[in-house]
Amino acid sequence: MIVRWGLGELEGVLEELGAARPFLVASPRWDPPVDVAGEWREVPSDRIADAVASTEDADGILAVGGGSAIDLAKAISAETGLSLVSVPTTYSGAEWTPGFGIRDHERRAKGGGSGARLAGIVYEPELTLGLPRPETVGTAMNALDHAAEALYVKGRNEDGDREALSGARLIGEWLPRVVETPEDLEARRALLEGAMHAGTALASAGLGLAHAMAQALGGRFGLPHGAMNAIALPPALRFNEPVASAEIARFGEALGTDDPIGRAQELALLGGYKRLRDQGVPENELAEVAEAAAGRPGARANPRPATPSQISDLLRSVY
Helix, strand or coil, X not given: CEEEECHHHHHHHHHHCCCCCCEEEECCCCCCCCCCCEEECCCCCCCHHHHHHCCCCCCCEEEEECHHHHHHHHXXXXXXXXXXXXXXXXXXXXXXXXXXXXXXXXXXEEEEECCCEEEEEEXXXXXXXXXXXXXXXXXXXXXXHHHHHHCCCCCCCHHHHHHHHHHHHHHHHHHHHHHHCCCCHHHHHHHHHHHHHHHHHHHHHCCCHHHHHHHHHHHHHCCCXXXXXXXXXXXXXXHHHHHHHHHHHHHHHHHCCCCHHHHHHHHHHCCCCCCCHHHCCCHXXXXXXXXXXXXXXXXXXXXXXXXXXHHHHHHHHCC
């Protein structure tokens, strides 16, 4: 994977990959940063076949945006075999994994897959300056979740641990400053760097129970993945403490606290994230959400097995 900082590096990355005429996947907010062979502006979208048909003249895929745009671009890459270069505009970390979720234009889950040909990432902190507070905190908490879970999931390893701790340290330090002074480019860059490290940890180790719950909630109700992660992380940490206390303590050290669960809650509150009821989640569907979460890969990789009944209790604890 080629990783560069600064939008001025994008043309060089594309040239290095032999992608002189990439196909752009981005919401209407973003102008093409280079000459492109075509564009897909419906983000998110489940019209994958239509998007793939539009790539006929392209020699690569270029995603500019957050997790929705990058996931869509990954789906197109998997279908076409074209290399993907991502320019993230949030802290979601979607640029680091070949797997993707597919959502319709109402943001409800319509499936998913894997097999994207990840080739490059270009980080430009200036593109995050206009990110609103809820999206800033939500996607940063998604990244923090990547860091936390990488430390204790079944796929954990030394490289992933190192990246996870670096990511947690930066996110814990710089997220409050970004919320306080959102136009502070230094703070935005440091937070994006933290998300990069957390994304690397995600790619190395994988996901756990908090992500499984967040994916089930977001996909069913069309809710932002970051917001759901912000709410799901504290109860997942609490559930895993009996079998991963040392790893969670290391996470706390990186955050500069001996109460990592409390600190995760404090950081989530910077975006107003505390209760599922406040996000419009219906209480009478929590058992079905729990059933879906229990079957997801993140739940299977969790260090402590969780039954649907246990997951339902966790969801109710933050309802």
